[in-house]
Amino acid sequence: MFLHGTSRINDRGHLEIGGCDSTELAKKYGTPLYVYDEALIREKCRAFVQAFEESGFAFQVAYASKAFCTVAMCQLVQEEGLSLDVVSSGELYTALQAGFPPEKIHFHGNNKLPEEVAFGLDANIGCFVADNFYELDMLNRLAAERGRKVEVLLRLTPGVEAHTHDYISTGQQDSKFGFDIASGQAMEAIKLCLQYESIELLGLHSHIGSQIFETNGFVMAIDRLIALLAQVKNELGFEGKVLNVGGGFGIRYVEEDTPLAPGAYVKAITSAVRKGCAENSLTLPELWIEPGRSVIGDAGTTLYTIGSTKAIPDVRKYVSVDGGMSDNLRPALYQAKYEAGLANRMTEQAEEVVSIAGKCCESGDMLIWDISLPPVKAGDVLAVTSTGAYGYAMSNNYNRIARPAVVFVKDGEAEVVVERESLADLVKNDRPLKKLQCQR
Numbered sequence: 001m002f003l004h005g006t007s008r009i010n011d012r013g014h015l016e017i018g019g020c021d022s023t024e025l026a027k028k029y030g031t032p033l034y035v036y037d038e039a040l041i042r043e044k045c046r047a048f049v050q051a052f053e054e055s056g057f058a059f060q061v062a063y064a065s066k067a068f069c070t071v072a073m074c075q076l077v078q079e080e081g082l083s084l085d086v087v088s089s090g091e092l093y094t095a096l097q098a099g100f101p102p103e104k105i106h107f108h109g110n111n112k113l114p115e116e117v118a119f120g121l122d123a124n125i126g127c128f129v130a131d132n133f134y135e136l137d138m139l140n141r142l143a144a145e146r147g148r149k150v151e152v153l154l155r156l157t158p159g160v161e162a163h164t165h166d167y168i169s170t171g172q173q174d175s176k177f178g179f180d181i182a183s184g185q186a187m188e189a190i191k192l193c194l195q196y197e198s199i200e201l202l203g204l205h206s207h208i209g210s211q212i213f214e215t216n217g218f219v220m221a222i223d224r225l226i227a228l229l230a231q232v233k234n235e236l237g238f239e240g241k242v243l244n245v246g247g248g249f250g251i252r253y254v255e256e257d258t259p260l261a262p263g264a265y266v267k268a269i270t271s272a273v274r275k276g277c278a279e280n281s282l283t284l285p286e287l288w289i290e291p292g293r294s295v296i297g298d299a300g301t302t303l304y305t306i307g308s309t310k311a312i313p314d315v316r317k318y319v320s321v322d323g324g325m326s327d328n329l330r331p332a333l334y335q336a337k338y339e340a341g342l343a344n345r346m347t348e349q350a351e352e353v354v355s356i357a358g359k360c361c362e363s364g365d366m367l368i369w370d371i372s373l374p375p376v377k378a379g380d381v382l383a384v385t386s387t388g389a390y391g392y393a394m395s396n397n398y399n400r401i402a403r404p405a406v407v408f409v410k411d412g413e414a415e416v417v418v419e420r421e422s423l424a425d426l427v428k429n430d431r432p433l434k435k436l437q438c439q440r
């Protein structure tokens with residue numbers, strides 16, 4: 001099991017995160033529990049910012065809040081000087097509740113609702129990343145109704161396939177997101193934006209996918225965006241001010257994963273943009289990126305308590321924990337792989353291969369297949385690492401399981417940033433039938 005950030009094994013042989021003994025955290029706050037290493041989140045934010053500062057580009061690093069969006073996280077991201085990408089009224093509302101400066105918020109989404117666009121306009125957010133013709137028309141109309149202009153980036157699909165799971169690959173032509181370059185839709189959208197009176201076109205955007213370990217996909221996408229910018233300059237005399245190349249930078253979930261450091265992705269991106277602009281005589285644009293997973297993923301660890309086990313001779317030993325696909329949907333949805341260890345017995349020899357099952361009524365609710373652990377017993381605390389991105393964010397109430405609490409840990413102190421859901425929370429929006437039929 002790889003230990004990220006401030007995680008280490010303490011004198012008691014326990015997993016410690018942010019100076020806190022994880023078994024004490026489990027005891028105090030209950031399990032399942034999402035534990036975030038605050039120093040590591042800040043370190044990742046700073047790594048992206050620093051790499052851009054060294055590049056000489058004007059830039060924005062916009063944290064993709066879909067990876068993990070809570071009031072505390074928005075506050076932390078603001079403190080670190082990042083911008084924010086939101087994709088719904090809920091994420092926007094969370095950011096505003098956190099006091100996030102609206103001008104640093106970018107609104108994404110392939111089907112923004114009229115009320116979401118209105119919410120963003122009235123909150124004076126920085127820009128919308130427009131995804132389709134329907135939205136462009138809506139943006140122009142709702143901005144005009146308010147007697148103002150709205151700043152827009154156009155999300156394009158550059159026709160680059162990221163080598164990742166199909167469900168999280170987005171840059172290919174056959175995608176629900178964005179205007180396609182190859183078929184001419186992107187050019188058409190640019191022309192339309194230049195005609196719309198209430199739209200101010202800032203520039204172009206692309207996001208090719210997620211959990212990407214190489215830089216060549218980004219470079220290919222940048223080459224295509226720059227070729228288009230050059231064509232637009234020649235044909236329409238318009239030069240975009242901003243180029244946003246999205247997120248998708250990979251992290252280490254398991255040993256085979258080989259992500260690059262944040263700075264290496266930034267370096268490849270800035271070099272490709274510099275080269276492309278020089279070759280096409282374009283002014284250097286402001287460069288934006290949108291890391292989500294790479295800011296928050298490594299920093300999260302989920303603690304579970306082990307309960308029942310079922311050993312099937314010569315077949316497999318199932319070890320069940322008190323959470324599962326309700327707090328981490330990724331294994332069931334993407335066959336995502338994770339590492340884990342026994343937080344209360346970190347120094348003991350791993351002697352047994354077991355599979356970690358969740359507690360949901362679903363055979364597919366398996367968190368980890370075939371992992372080596374010391375012989376486990378009920379009451380042990382299992383720590384699954386790298387769960388910080390899209391874990392809490394995609395948590396759900398399947399089987400009416402309450403969502404776990406979230407704590408941030410740093411320098412030996414823990415702070416609850418999301419309370420554990422209660423049973424009462426689970427029924428708070430339920431309304432009993434007013435009239436019950438008495439017949440059987």
Ligand code: LLP
Binds near residue numbers: 066211290291389390
């Ligand atoms: N920008 C845009 C426009 C995006 O669509 C996304 C992710 C990001 C940035 C951030 O990507 P990241 O740096 O986090 O890879 N639920 C899936 C991931 C879905 C990603 C959706 N878009 C998962 O658990 O792997």
